[in-house]
Each structure stands twice: as structure tokens, then as C-alpha cells.
Amino acid sequence: MSAIQKIIFEDFPLRNGVVQSNIMLSYQLFGQPIGTAPLVLVNHALTGNSQVTGENGWWKSLIGENKTIDTNKCTILAFNIPGNGYQDEENQVENYKDFTTYDIANLFWKGIDSLKIIQVFAVIGGSLGGSIAWEMAFIRPNTIENLIPVATSWKASDWLIGNVLIQDLILNNSKNPIHDARIHAMLLYRTPESFQKKFNSKLQNENGMFQVESWLLHHGEKLQNRFQLSGYKLMNHLLKTTNCFKPLNQSDVLRSLTSNIHLVSVDSDYFFTANEIKTAFLEIKTEKNNVFYHEIKSIHGHDAFLMEYEQLNTILTPIFN
Template sequence: MSTLQKIDIFDFTLQQGVYKRWLPLYYQVFGQLIGTAPVVVVNHALTGNSQVIGQNGWWNDLIGENKTIDAGFYTIIAFNIPGNGFDGQAENLIQNYKEYTAKDIARLFWEGLHSLKIAQLFAVIGGSLGGGIAWEMAFLQPKNIQHLIPVASDWKASDWLIANVLVQDKILNNSENPVYDARLHAMLLYRTPQSLKAKFNRSKNDNQELYQIESWLLHHGQKLENRFALESYKLMNHLLKTIGESTNCGQFLAFAKETSAEIHLISVDSDYFFTADENRETYEILKRVNSKVHYSEIQSIHGHDAFLIEFEQLNQILKNTFTTTKLKTKQA
């Protein structure tokens, strides 16, 4: 298992002009040693962390030895968003969570990569918030990423997403059990009515006191409350609405013309969070000015969480990008 490592970032000024004398950036490296193989950066989602594979690895079905993103061939780097609490530093780092933006996190990730003497990336991939940060990384360094792969995400926060971030923020700041209660609401955004019907179908627990859907929601609220700090949740939720905040449509088109990255948009047809409609619109805009843009759609009843469930489809979508490149390199 990869150990948690740290890079100290000094004299960092946030987008809002707030100066940070020091920020610790924690990360893990999997697969090949840095400097010996193509680098894949994996960005975690809202309540995720850098443990992408191994025990409690949240993308074990996609990444690992002889998997689609093969740890036997690639160097895989995953940074923790500062303040996500995986390093136990949440309360110490976050005095005002609204100071930070997704672009700040992208800048920190690039700072970390430069500290590791990495300038060029084979791929940046991330789901949900991690996909938004991947977009921001590409905006900052449009010629230093070969493959940009945002999954169940988009280059900007939609009005729908911003509205739900506000609801989450109100719960987190006003509830007596903020993390617990906010998670109940969030889980309904990550799934769909069809997904919940297929899973529970109005059944009750053995004691008949609660519907199984109620027990399931309460379990997820308790589970997150036990492992995630309130300040961390406030920050991660806030970051969602800042995706693309400093990039207008004209700048987005300029990026699309300038970038050397091959862009792989992957949406979920039933996503209530980053909707497929928004991704299709992004694809239509991009393909007018960039021929290296691909659009794929995961078919699922499970909504936003399908990027953590429908691994067979996701592997099939990504297989050509990662496996073909690996085979070509070995043959050469």
C-alpha cells in the first residue's frame, strides 16, 4: 500500500487574494516510480481521498495491476484536497472555507507536481468534484496534459448544482446534526427514484419500524459523520459551485482551440448532479473548434453514483485510451 506523503507549499495566494504562508499537500503514489513511466493524476470526489486503490481503494475496479489504468505500467498520483481530513488536518487548515476555489486546488496540484519534477501528464482523470478540478488543471496548463478525462462532471457549475450547494451549505450551517443531515439530502442527488425502487421497492426492515430506504439513508448519514469533519464537508461542498467560476464561455472556447489535450467527456444518462444535458452541450461547443473531443455516456438507473458502480461500462470506455497506448509503447 502506498504511504501518505507530504509536500509543503509556501507563500501561496488564493484567487480571492488571501495569502497562505504554508499549506501542506498530501498525496500517494501507486504503480511505477516517478520518472520511469507515464503519469496519471487521479482526482478524488467530494468525500473521497488519495486512497484510489488497495485497502479501501475507491477505484479498485478501474485502477491497479493489470486493470484498465495499469499500475504495472503507469505512475499513478492522487493528491488530497487540503482540508479533506484524510491527513487529520481539517480543522487546522480551514478557517474560512469560502476563501478557496476549485482553481486554487488545481493550482496547488500543479505546484505539487512541479515539486515532484513532473511537467507533462499522460492523463488527468477525476469523477464529480475531481472532474471539475481536472478541468481547472487543464485551463491552467492547456498544453501539459495528453488526455483530459472528466467523469460525471463538467467544466462549470450549473445553476442546478449551485442551488443544491446552497441547500447543502444551509444544512451544514444550521442543522443540529449537520454532516449527518446534509448527507441524507446529498444521497438523493447521487441516486435516482428508479435506483432506489430497484434496491428497496417499498420494503420495510424486519422490525417493520422503518422502510429500508430510511435505514439506508440513516446509515449513510452516520457513516459519513463518523469519518468526515464538518469543516471538510463545508469546504468540499463549497468547491463544487466554484468550478469554472473564473472562466467565461469565450475563455472556454479559447482554451478548446489552444489545448493539446485529447478531451474525453464521460457522463451518466441519469445523473441528477452533473446532468448529461450539460455534458452534451459542452461536447457540441467543443467539437466546433477541436477535433480531439470524444463523448461517452454511461447508461444506468443509478444516477451520479454510476461512476462508482458501473465499472464494466467505464472500463470499456477508457480501455482504448489506456490499453492501446500501453500496447503501442511495449511494441515500440
């Protein structure tokens, strides 16, 4: 496993004017040494981390030796969003409402600069990680060759903002906040059809508990055992802060982007809907020719970007070949 490395920034200004002192950015590198191969930045989602490949890698079906994103041919860089708690419980962020996806994107660029990286072959991320990828592209429109936001959008929808509010209320008011928030979130990440196919209303035991209830309780306990409350509050809050055009003109920003843009949606996703991603594609298409729309077909909703590996590999293979 690639060792976690750390960079400390003593004074980091946030978009709202707050100066964050001693913010730590941790990261992992996989594959080829920096400067010897195309650099691929992988941004993790809400409950993810920098371990993107290897035995415990959350995207190991996509990234690794002889995989679609091949560690024999690429340098893979993955940052941890500060406060996500991965192997560092001390790096907590209490003032979570001061942060936005813009700030995380800006921090990632500072990390890239610290590593003396000049050009980025691709930035890919799913869900929250994809929103941060969008922000990174707009901060430096000439640095990313291929921008690949998966199951995400460049602006938080009202539906998403509403659900973030519910999650925040649970996290701040429940007696069992991470556990209960995760159970609610799992209902957003899947679909009724996905649940029905998986459980079919079957009982788990003679006590009358349904399999779906047991499964949801298990996911609540699992996340509770590995996530800090402050980290979950931050990750949830970040979801609603994405607005890549604030305070910029959309047409001007899009025209300035040199990246090839590959938008990937899931047809059954109602967290970041296929319709809003398709709408973004059509808006970009009026300003740029090198934009492409791809759609994963699945009954599993938002989580399909972590489940439908064959479809995602098919979409990404031409880009990384």
C-alpha cells in the same frame, strides 16, 4: 499501501487575493517510480481521498495491477484536497469560502512541479475531481495528454449551485450537520428508479422503519464518523465555484488546449446532467477534433461512475492501452 507524503507551501495566493499560509498538500503514489512510466493523476470526488487503489481503494476496480489503469505500466499520483481530513485531522481549512476549484487545481500543479513532473499522460477525476481536472487543463493547456472528466462539467449549473446552497445551510444550521447533509446528498446522487429497484418500499423492521430510511441513516452515520465538518463545508462549497472560462474567452481557451478530451456522462445523472456534458462536447467540437463523448447507461444516477465499472472500463481501455 503507499505511504501518505506531504508538501508544505508557506504562502499560497488564492484567486481572490487572500494569501493562505502554511497550506499542506498530501499525496500518495502507486505503481512505477516517477519518471519511469506514463504519469496518471487521479482527482478524488467530494468524499474521496488519495487512496485510489489497493484493498481500500475507492477506484480499485479501475486502478491496480492488470487493471484498466495498470500500476505495472503507469505511475499513479493522487492528491488530497486540503482539509478533506484523510488521515490528518489537523489539516483543516476554516476559511472555506475563500477557495475555488481553480485554487485547488493551481495547488495540484504546484505539487506536480515539486515532484519534478514535466508531462502528464492523463488526468482523470469524477464529479468534483473532474471539475478540478478541467481547471488544471485550462491553467496549463499543453501539459496534459489526455483529459478525462467523468460525470462532471466545466461550469457549475444553477441546479448544482442551488443544491450546494441547501447543503451549506444544513452544514451550518443542523444540530447533526454532516449526518443530515449526507442524507440529503444521497438523494441527489441516486435516482427514484435506483431507490425503487433497491428497496421496493420494504420495511426494515417491525417498528415501521423502511429499508430506504435505514440505508440513508447508515450513510449519514458512516460519513459523520470519518469526515471533519470543516472539510465537508469546503468540498461542498468547491462544487459551485467551477467556471473554467472566468475571465477568459471560451473559444480562445478551447483552441489552446492540446489534450485529447474524453467526456464521460451518466444518462440518468441529474447532479451533472448528461445534457450539459453533451452540450459542452458540441461546443468543444466546434474548436477541436480530438474530443470524444461517452455515456454510461444506468438507473443509478450520479453515483453510477462509482458503480458501473464494466462500462467505465470499456470506455477507458482504449485510452490507456
